[in-house]
Amino acid sequence: MSSAPDLPVVAVIGGGFTGTAFALHLTASSAGKVRIVVFEPRDRLGAGLAYSTTDAAHRINVPAGRMSVYPDDPESFLRYLATTDEHVTDAQLIGRDGQPYPRRLVFGDYVAAEIAPLLSSGTVEHRQADVVSIRRSGQDWLVTDSTGGQLRAQFVVLAASHPSPALLRPLLPFKNHPKLVSDVTIPAALEAIAPDDRVLILGNGLTAADVVASLEKRGHRGIIQSVSRRGLRSRGHAPVVQEPFGDFTSQPAKTASALLRHIRRSIDDARAYGLTWHAVLDAVRGQAFAIWRALPVVERRRIVRLARPFWDAHRFRIAPQVEDALDRAIATERLTLRAASLKQVVQQGDGFAVTLAGRGVSGTETLDFDAIVVTTGPAHNHILQSQPFLRQLAEDGHISACETGLGIACDLDAQALDGRGAPVDTLFIAGPLARGTFGELMGLPQVTEHAVFVAGKVAQATDAAHAPSPDTARHQNANPHSRRLAV
Numbered sequence: 001m002s003s004a005p006d007l008p009v010v011a012v013i014g015g016g017f018t019g020t021a022f023a024l025h026l027t028a029s030s031a032g033k034v035r036i037v038v039f040e041p042r043d044r045l046g047a048g049l050a051y052s053t054t055d056a057a058h059r060i061n062v063p064a065g066r067m068s069v070y071p072d073d074p075e076s077f078l079r080y081l082a083t084t085d086e087h088v089t090d091a092q093l094i095g096r097d098g099q100p101y102p103r104r105l106v107f108g109d110y111v112a113a114e115i116a117p118l119l120s121s122g123t124v125e126h127r128q129a130d131v132v133s134i135r136r137s138g139q140d141w142l143v144t145d146s147t148g149g150q151l152r153a154q155f156v157v158l159a160a161s162h163p164s165p166a167l168l169r170p171l172l173p174f175k176n177h178p179k180l181v182s183d184v185t186i187p188a189a190l191e192a193i194a195p196d197d198r199v200l201i202l203g204n205g206l207t208a209a210d211v212v213a214s215l216e217k218r219g220h221r222g223i224i225q226s227v228s229r230r231g232l233r234s235r236g237h238a239p240v241v242q243e244p245f246g247d248f249t250s251q252p253a254k255t256a257s258a259l260l261r262h263i264r265r266s267i268d269d270a271r272a273y274g275l276t277w278h279a280v281l282d283a284v285r286g287q288a289f290a291i292w293r294a295l296p297v298v299e300r301r302r303i304v305r306l307a308r309p310f311w312d313a314h315r316f317r318i319a320p321q322v323e324d325a326l327d328r329a330i331a332t333e334r335l336t337l338r339a340a341s342l343k344q345v346v347q348q349g350d351g352f353a354v355t356l357a358g359r360g361v362s363g364t365e366t367l368d369f370d371a372i373v374v375t376t377g378p379a380h381n382h383i384l385q386s387q388p389f390l391r392q393l394a395e396d397g398h399i400s401a402c403e404t405g406l407g408i409a410c411d412l413d414a415q416a417l418d419g420r421g422a423p424v425d426t427l428f429i430a431g432p433l434a435r436g437t438f439g440e441l442m443g444l445p446q447v448t449e450h451a452v453f454v455a456g457k458v459a460q461a462t463d464a465a466h467a468p469s470p471d472t473a474r475h476q477n478a479n480p481h482s483r484r485l486a487v
């Protein structure tokens, strides 16, 4: 039985895609020799923030053929999709490029279906609760959840990736205003927006594109202004599938500017072969780990500060169906994209008077809006302050912020780095929160590979813990922490 008291206990904090993929792969690599407990407040594992949405306008932004939970079986989700009636009920399933981009919820269903047998057999346990504190207890960790339950674990894996977006300062006085949508991932978040409302969207990325598509589906007719510092719009996929193009690892760039020059040159070279920038950016993404490792921290920071908006706009591509919605809104002049920053917001009747400073122009402009939607993305740079258990782990010196501001610091084995920069060998970081160390780690293909990698590392560690050395065995009765106890 998996919950036998002498099995090492692995507590996974967060049962979104990362935590669930990790649990699946740890089960495979540890051959049932661990007890895996996933803490997740949602009623099912696998969907998390991205794939819980019930909004039909929200589609996966990577074709279904590249969204598998098994890197060595890329068609797994496609096969699952064929067992559903989506091909009949979802008239827009197939994008312009001929590939399926199902609703995001369907992907959540798929991951939940993959973990279901392990939940039924008790191999993986789901504790439906928020973790509120994780404290050291001898060599173990004591994990306390929001129901008051406690678990003594020998290993902890942090997979609580996406914190809520942070509110920009001018919006703070309005945080309870019914027409300020500060977190679009909350179900029915856009319900307060009336069909003729003039809407300001803060941010221009994938989530902003989702909002435009959702508003269109809900029959919204009012004007929309989408504002970001650079005014870059999300890009779609290449018209036809292309192989990645470019070598960024044989002589990896040592500075941010050398890397950018290399990318620009490769895009020119790609054109000569009839390829688009998509193929080059795909190569960069595929080689991101090696590229990132070659860059000193100061250059990584420079990339995060200066190049990230361009990277995000080109690397994160929207589904063709969402791109079409964006194009329609721009063509009918319902949607304007602007490069500007938010200066001031004051109440104007039931709505807002918003002062914006345009990029590269002097002076400001004040415009009236009925509703504001924040899509500036999860506040990863404040991750350690985002939840009590993370704040407390940091205060106790067990975790630290990544130097790039992208998440939680860890080493190349995904072990958390403590306040002094030393690895904590029983505390692991899985998924997007580890991207300061591993480079690009947000799109599903990379997140899946990382989950497999961390599962392998934890399996090694639990193996070592499970096979006590003769010395350890001799002292087992004397030392209460040498016995792996499950509470």
Ligand SMILES: Cc1cc2nc3c(=O)[nH]c(=O)nc-3n(C[C@H](O)[C@H](O)[C@H](O)COP(=O)(O)OP(=O)(O)OC[C@H]3O[C@@H](n4cnc5c(N)ncnc54)[C@H](O)[C@@H]3O)c2cc1C
Pocket: 013, 014, 015, 016, 017, 018, 019, 039, 040, 041, 042, 047, 048, 049, 050, 051, 059, 060, 061, 062, 104, 129, 130, 131, 132, 159, 160, 161, 162, 163, 207, 387, 389, 431, 432, 442, 443, 444, 445, 447
């Ligand atoms: C809106 C959105 C859409 C996306 N769409 C795509 C896409 O189509 N294709 C693609 O390749 N990538 C997409 N991504 C990228 C995405 O980061 C990854 O694909 C992946 O979903 C990340 O999953 P995760 O489990 O790491 O994070 P999350 O989905 O954030 O899951 C973390 C989980 O932790 C739980 N949690 C948080 N705090 C606690 C706590 N204290 N105790 C217990 N549990 C806790 C949360 O409830 C949540 O379920 C999208 C990202 C977002 C934000």
